[in-house]
Structures are given as C-alpha cells and as structure tokens.
Amino acid sequence: MSMLIAALVCIALLAISVAHFVWAVGLSWPLRDRKLLAQTVVGFTGVEKMPHPLLTLAVACATLYASMIALAIADHDGGGTALNIVGGVIGAIFLARGIIGYTPKWQEMTGEPIFRYNDRRVYSPLSLFIGLGFFALILLRLI
DSSP states (O other): OHHHHHHHHHHHHHHHHHHHHHHHTTOOTTSSSHHHHHHHHTOOTTOOSOOOHHHHHHHHHHHHHHHHHHHHHTOTTSSHHHHHHHHHHHHHHHHHHHHHTTSHHHHHHOOOHHHHHHIIIIIHHHHHHHHHHHHHHHHHHHO
8 A cells, every 4th residue: 555655646746846847947838838837837926937947946856855755655664763754744845735725825825817726626635645645654654
C-alpha cells in the first residue's frame, strides 16, 4: 500500500515539477501566452506576468525533492525519524496550501476567475491529496 500511495504522490509532484521547469525557461505551455499563464497559475488579482524564473525554478526543484522524499518514505527500512520529520513538514505545507485555498481571504487575494475555477477544482484538492499522502506514508511506516 505504501508504494501505491508514494507512486501516486510522486506522479503528481513530478507533473508539478515538470510544469514549473518548463515555465522557468520561459515557455507558456500549455497556454498561449505568459499573461494568461500567470492569471491561471498565480491568480493574484491584476497579475500580468509570471514570477521571476528563479522563483519558478525553486518551486520546480522543491517539488522534485518532495517527490523523492515520498518515495523514500515508502521504504520502511531507511531514513528513520529524520525522514519522518521531513515528510511531515512537506505534508503540512501541502495540507496548509490545500486548506488555505478554501478560505475567504485567499479567495479575495486570488481574484482571477480562471485561477479561482482551477483552484477549487484542481490546485487545492491536489494539495490536500499530496499532504494527506505524506501523512499516510508516515503512518504506514510507524505501523
């Protein structure tokens, strides 16, 4: 069961990572232009452009790292308590992002309609899934 959860979490994180790597090099895939991309994935009211490429690259690297941690946690014999703590921190970050997506303050800050739509249907639920996946992996290590 651990390997299935880790694989699902890893696939989601790798998809996020690849998208951010593509955006960091200046492409607007899968959308037609950078402004629409910013409105879709950043979503803050009045956003006109994507964040600095180094910030986007940092997100790509962080999600790639998180995907590797998910797979490492699925190995019950390695990493010990330190790996559980790292996984717990990553899980808490994703859970927080998922929960924040449903708060009125976040909805007020991210007023771009296309982002709001995607956040309710994809971004926040996916963040909750990833966060819960990390905690499930840790729990399965402890059992």
